[in-house]
Amino acid sequence: MEQSIQIGKEEKQLIVEDLKVRFFTSKGIVKAIDNLSFYIEEGESYGLVGESGSGKSVTATAAMDLIPDPPGRIIRGRIFINGYNILNDLERLVTIKVRSPYDVRIRRRKRLIKRHNYIMSGIRGDKVSMIFQEPFLSLNPVMTIGEQIKEAILLHSRVEISNSIIKRETLNEDDIAKMVDTLMAQPDNQTRKKLIARMCSQYAIPDLAKPFTDLYENSTDREFIMKESLALVSTKKVGLNLEELEQARNYFLLKDREHDLYLKLIEAEKQEDEVKIDEVRKQIYQIKSQIRSDYLLFVLKRLFLKRFMDRPFEEYADGRVLELLTEVNIAGPERVMDAYPHELSGGMLQRCMIAMAFSSNPKILIADEPTTALDVTTQAQILDLMREVNKTYNTSILFITHDLAVIAEMCDRVGVIYGGNLVEEAPVKEIFYNAKHPYTTGLMNAIPKAERRYEKSARLESIPGSVPNLISPPSGCRFHPRCKFKMDICSEKKPKLVEIEKNHKAACFLYSDEVEEEVEEDVP
Amino acid sequence: MVEEVGFEQTGLQTGKRYSPRVEQFTATLKSFLFYKSAVAGLIIVLIYVGITMVDIFDPALFGIPAATYTYINTYAPQYATTQQTYPSPFAPGFSHGFIYWFGGTIYNYPLLPAMFASLKFDLGYSFLIVAIGATAGSIVGVTAGYLGRWADELMMRITDIFFSIPFLIIVIAFTVAFTAPLHSSLNAMLLALIIVWWPIYARLTRSLALSTKSLNYVEAATAAGSSRIRNIFYHVFPNVLSPVFVQISLDLGSIILIFATLSFLGVGGFFPNGTYTFPELGGLISNGEVFMLSWSTNKILGTAIIWWPIVIPGIFLLIFTVSINLFGDGLRDALDPKLRK
Amino acid sequence: MELKYFIIRRGLIIIPTLMGLTVLVFILLWAFGPYQIAVAFNPDLHGNHGLATLANYLDQQGFSAAVINGQLQFTNPIGSYFRFVADLFTGNWGQVTFPSRVSTMTAIGVFIPNTIQLALGATILSVIIAIPLGTYIGARPNTPADAVGRIFSLSGYALPAFWLGYILIALFANHGIGLVASAFPYSGSGVAGATGVPIGEFGLSDPTHILLIDSLLAGNLSLFVSAVAHLVLPVVTITYGILAGILRFIRAGMVDAAGQEFIKTARAKGVPERLVIKKHIRKNALLPTVTVLGLLISGLLGGVVTVEIVFNYLGIGYLAVNFALGVQVWGILALTFVFGLILMITNLLVDVVYAFLDPRIRY
Numbered sequence A: 001m002e003q004s005i006q007i008g009k010e011e012k013q014l015i016v017e018d019l020k021v022r023f024f025t026s027k028g029i030v031k032a033i034d035n036l037s038f039y040i041e042e043g044e045s046y047g048l049v050g051e052s053g054s055g056k057s058v059t060a061t062a063a064m065d066l067i068p069d070p071p072g073r074i075i076r077g078r079i080f081i082n083g084y085n086i087l088n089d090l091e092r093l094v095t096i097k098v099r100s101p102y103d104v105r106i107r108r109r110k111r112l113i114k115r116h117n118y119i120m121s122g123i124r125g126d127k128v129s130m131i132f133q134e135p136f137l138s139l140n141p142v143m144t145i146g147e148q149i150k151e152a153i154l155l156h157s158r159v160e161i162s163n164s165i166i167k168r169e170t171l172n173e174d175d176i177a178k179m180v181d182t183l184m185a186q187p188d189n190q191t192r193k194k195l196i197a198r199m200c201s202q203y204a205i206p207d208l209a210k211p212f213t214d215l216y217e218n219s220t221d222r223e224f225i226m227k228e229s230l231a232l233v234s235t236k237k238v239g240l241n242l243e244e245l246e247q248a249r250n251y252f253l254l255k256d257r258e259h260d261l262y263l264k265l266i267e268a269e270k271q272e273d274e275v276k277i278d279e280v281r282k283q284i285y286q287i288k289s290q291i292r293s294d295y296l297l298f299v300l301k302r303l304f305l306k307r308f309m310d311r312p313f314e315e316y317a318d319g320r321v322l323e324l325l326t327e328v329n330i331a332g333p334e335r336v337m338d339a340y341p342h343e344l345s346g347g348m349l350q351r352c353m354i355a356m357a358f359s360s361n362p363k364i365l366i367a368d369e370p371t372t373a374l375d376v377t378t379q380a381q382i383l384d385l386m387r388e389v390n391k392t393y394n395t396s397i398l399f400i401t402h403d404l405a406v407i408a409e410m411c412d413r414v415g416v417i418y419g420g421n422l423v424e425e426a427p428v429k430e431i432f433y434n435a436k437h438p439y440t441t442g443l444m445n446a447i448p449k450a451e452r453r454y455e456k457s458a459r460l461e462s463i464p465g466s467v468p469n470l471i472s473p474p475s476g477c478r479f480h481p482r483c484k485f486k487m488d489i490c491s492e493k494k495p496k497l498v499e500i501e502k503n504h505k506a507a508c509f510l511y512s513d514e515v516e517e518e519v520e521e522d523v524p
Numbered sequence B: 001m002v003e004e005v006g007f008e009q010t011g012l013q014t015g016k017r018y019s020p021r022v023e024q025f026t027a028t029l030k031s032f033l034f035y036k037s038a039v040a041g042l043i044i045v046l047i048y049v050g051i052t053m054v055d056i057f058d059p060a061l062f063g064i065p066a067a068t069y070t071y072i073n074t075y076a077p078q079y080a081t082t083q084q085t086y087p088s089p090f091a092p093g094f095s096h097g098f099i100y101w102f103g104g105t106i107y108n109y110p111l112l113p114a115m116f117a118s119l120k121f122d123l124g125y126s127f128l129i130v131a132i133g134a135t136a137g138s139i140v141g142v143t144a145g146y147l148g149r150w151a152d153e154l155m156m157r158i159t160d161i162f163f164s165i166p167f168l169i170i171v172i173a174f175t176v177a178f179t180a181p182l183h184s185s186l187n188a189m190l191l192a193l194i195i196v197w198w199p200i201y202a203r204l205t206r207s208l209a210l211s212t213k214s215l216n217y218v219e220a221a222t223a224a225g226s227s228r229i230r231n232i233f234y235h236v237f238p239n240v241l242s243p244v245f246v247q248i249s250l251d252l253g254s255i256i257l258i259f260a261t262l263s264f265l266g267v268g269g270f271f272p273n274g275t276y277t278f279p280e281l282g283g284l285i286s287n288g289e290v291f292m293l294s295w296s297t298n299k300i301l302g303t304a305i306i307w308w309p310i311v312i313p314g315i316f317l318l319i320f321t322v323s324i325n326l327f328g329d330g331l332r333d334a335l336d337p338k339l340r341k
Numbered sequence C: 001m002e003l004k005y006f007i008i009r010r011g012l013i014i015i016p017t018l019m020g021l022t023v024l025v026f027i028l029l030w031a032f033g034p035y036q037i038a039v040a041f042n043p044d045l046h047g048n049h050g051l052a053t054l055a056n057y058l059d060q061q062g063f064s065a066a067v068i069n070g071q072l073q074f075t076n077p078i079g080s081y082f083r084f085v086a087d088l089f090t091g092n093w094g095q096v097t098f099p100s101r102v103s104t105m106t107a108i109g110v111f112i113p114n115t116i117q118l119a120l121g122a123t124i125l126s127v128i129i130a131i132p133l134g135t136y137i138g139a140r141p142n143t144p145a146d147a148v149g150r151i152f153s154l155s156g157y158a159l160p161a162f163w164l165g166y167i168l169i170a171l172f173a174n175h176g177i178g179l180v181a182s183a184f185p186y187s188g189s190g191v192a193g194a195t196g197v198p199i200g201e202f203g204l205s206d207p208t209h210i211l212l213i214d215s216l217l218a219g220n221l222s223l224f225v226s227a228v229a230h231l232v233l234p235v236v237t238i239t240y241g242i243l244a245g246i247l248r249f250i251r252a253g254m255v256d257a258a259g260q261e262f263i264k265t266a267r268a269k270g271v272p273e274r275l276v277i278k279k280h281i282r283k284n285a286l287l288p289t290v291t292v293l294g295l296l297i298s299g300l301l302g303g304v305v306t307v308e309i310v311f312n313y314l315g316i317g318y319l320a321v322n323f324a325l326g327v328q329v330w331g332i333l334a335l336t337f338v339f340g341l342i343l344m345i346t347n348l349l350v351d352v353v354y355a356f357l358d359p360r361i362r363y
């Protein structure tokens, strides 16, 4: 079992296994997610559908380990991001004692939780990003859009930024000559424009992309271009202290390595590999003492002169923000950058959220109903944008929605969630043309379709009843109170999610007799 | 069972056509019982109220002289005229009988019955002030909020003015000036406090009325042709009621503190200069001040320091105000669907 | 640009309120006036006035001719109101007999600096304590730290200020039991005169009437230390009373902000927990706290009254209580007017500052 998971982790960007989430409220324990597993491959777009209240948002937030505690906690599960299980130290963070559903004692280990948060803050936003349903509520109302995107950039790309700035500052005539030659060799303007953008970004001069492009469009004289390029670049060289920049770069490199070592440490602790633990601990200690001995002055200086020392970084980030905003098709990015969230429309804000999410080229994007709060035309634009970004960055997307039309448009594979359980999972075509689970077929029949008006039975079939109360969910198959095909076994045993056809899984006794074993656990 | 969806649903948000009073009440009660400190506060407040009740109906139950007014004549006639020296009161202990458990205060008056009598006064009159202030303020506020426009604007300006006056000073001056026309300083003080106390309720209920007006079921009722007056009584007032109760509970504590401050500043008081006005906890505390002057000499001489006339009534008062604040806070949280856990 | 109009508009709202305040003051004058006149004719009603004739009494109270006319004839209330307002705004505030027979303006002018120093001390102390403490407990609601903070702030509400003053005196002052230390004098605002600082009116130091400054001006360090020592207990007492409200406000703001959706966004982009609190939650929570300034000032104005009496501190509160007890009509009216003005201006400032700080406010 364990072995099969290890295989192919490289293609699978996000793996969620055996997830169980609970909310401890004064009304009882909300059994929000049970035994949920799915995975997303590289570049794939995975859709999660279900009625509202079925646990989609909880799944999404759990995937980033952002369940608000209190009242909620992930009780069990593994979540692999980039091959690393972020829930490695889950069991050790807290001990939960359930005396009664209304009296749950949670003891938190502060130091471990602090370490966990430190780990997670390096992963969130860097490896995996998230956009939310309500763009109006999801941006900080007292910070400008620019500041918020900049914050994300500066959190995760310090090393890259330092490298780019150093590159820019050491840029000499030969380099430029080489650049000009490559650019002039390009066959058409379009590819050249892209190349220019990439180069400019590498050399921390993103705002020069446009003048450069213009230059090549207006002239083919190498001498002239050379002269102009030199002039342009020299305006951008501000004569920074290279030594200091390199020191900063090395410091941030060390910090990044420290973070990676902590990941290793936790993994080793999980495997209870004493030798490895000791080794990693020693390495961490080394880095710490190196920072203490070599970078003490730097750290102190940063403490007091942060604003001053960060200026080149901020300038770079400003340019990058403009670039990102342009990339998500925002007109007048300079204006939007200085705007506060309340000054923009929902569609604009969602674009900004997308820009922010992509600021550090994450491998995974989690989108929790990103278009639900928008009107239809904006919705289409945002979906287009997401698809485009998905293609350019080859990002895996976990796309959550209750709108099947959106699923059809966006996703490669679909999981259907009901009452905190995954009930069906298949490629999108299969779901639409060959749905198996009664809940899925019910959902399909509830889609308004133009042609149905002219059919005999011209009525939308809705599923009777509504989403169950997850404090005391129905026994057995959670769908049985609403199911047309309910059998005796349905209310007694819980069906297991099994492959019933190739690439098509469903959890229903109509297709398989396999029963999900319900084990007695400390936390019900 | 299948009807309940999430936790977000409360009667207020679902736009039902009837006011969701009953559901709200049970939800509130459950939620209130969840706040243990608030329940503790309520219990202590009830104990204090119980003491007051007994003191009203059968003071003899505590072994307290029925009429505390007669004290000076029966207990310490000699001090009524000669006020120069203050003999040391009994210390707290069990050697002088029930009424001296907490010791004595000025003129060796027993602290325990003094505190009970003061509590009766404090609780009774603060309740009177809050009740009148809340009623008057609520009527003004709800009307203004519901009518809106100029009525609302006018009321806001008037309350603005009341909020910007130094009411303590006005109350003192009013009390002093109107003691004679109103025949007693108590009447004057009560009137003054009532006059300054209604605006807070007017403000509170105004904003509540404004928000209630736009609730779905009230709009539905208006659309169905229900009259304004009917609307106010059937829909707006019930919704205003619970926040007003919270404010009342919090204000009971505040007013008792104001009574105390007024006594301390020389308005009313227990036995200032040997003449009796009315028993009041703050006055009882200030009476202990006369012993404070001797503290440093006591310390030097090594004689007993008379701390209890100040400390014990103070703690007695503190327990009450803390409890009623805990209760009010808990009630407020319990009534707020947002804060309900 | 827009902010300017907002300030102007918000400033204009003050005018009706201010007029209302003067009407209220005028009504008070009417209310107190006849009673005072009756007292003047019949000294037995009120022991404080041994005045024989109306003329004497009116003269002593310093009523302006306009008011006397309006007062006695009740024929032209509108006219006399306007003359009264004119008096009010030109600083023609009559006379008081406490602390001695002077013009009201003089008395207030002399006593106010001492209170400003007290109020400033309390404001600074409460802000220094409230903001870090409020953010600390607000960041961890429903923990033991929060419970301690809650009880601490509740007791600030629930304690009568004068009782706290007594207890502090007992514990810390050298007139008290001195259980803990005898470091602080318990009464007055410090003794001037003998130590080289000139004594001005009513025994207050000259030239600023603030001993803290005057002693420094005279280069008398030991007196300065004594003045600071005199300030400690009153400042602590006032601070304890007003702290509760601010603390509660900040805590609620923190809890509210922490539950907002954009905090989740901040965490989702990888902002470290420490910075989430510092940069996102606290910034949003502290913005509305500016409005607490209004609360703070009204708390201060109430607080100084009691505390100045407890500590025999010669300030405006001390003056006010004595005005009120002696029904010094002009003194009460002038103070009402001044207090009201201070509060209104504070509220105006608060609104403006808030509009300036919070980008969401639409002017």
Ligand SMILES: Nc1ncnc2c1ncn2[C@@H]1O[C@H](COP(=O)(O)OP(=O)(O)O)[C@@H](O)[C@H]1O
Residues within 6 Å of the ligand: A023, A025, A030, A032, A050, A051, A052, A053, A054, A055, A056, A057, A058, A059, A068, A071, A072, A470, B005, B006, B007
């Ligand atoms: N903070 C919370 N406290 C208690 N219950 C919660 C909380 N968040 C979500 N839940 C419960 O989890 C279940 C799933 O909610 P959610 O994931 O938000 O549904 P949706 O599919 O609409 O996104 C619901 O029954 C809801 O009541």
Ligand code: SF4
Residues within 6 Å of the ligand: A437, A438, A439, A477, A478, A479, A480, A481, A483, A484, A485, A486, A487, A490, A495, A507, A508, A509, A510
């Ligand atoms: S298991 Fe039974 S109740 Fe559940 S979906 Fe299948 S048939 Fe319906």
Ligand SMILES: [Mg+2]
Residues within 6 Å of the ligand: A053, A056, A057, A369
């Ligand atoms: Mg959702």
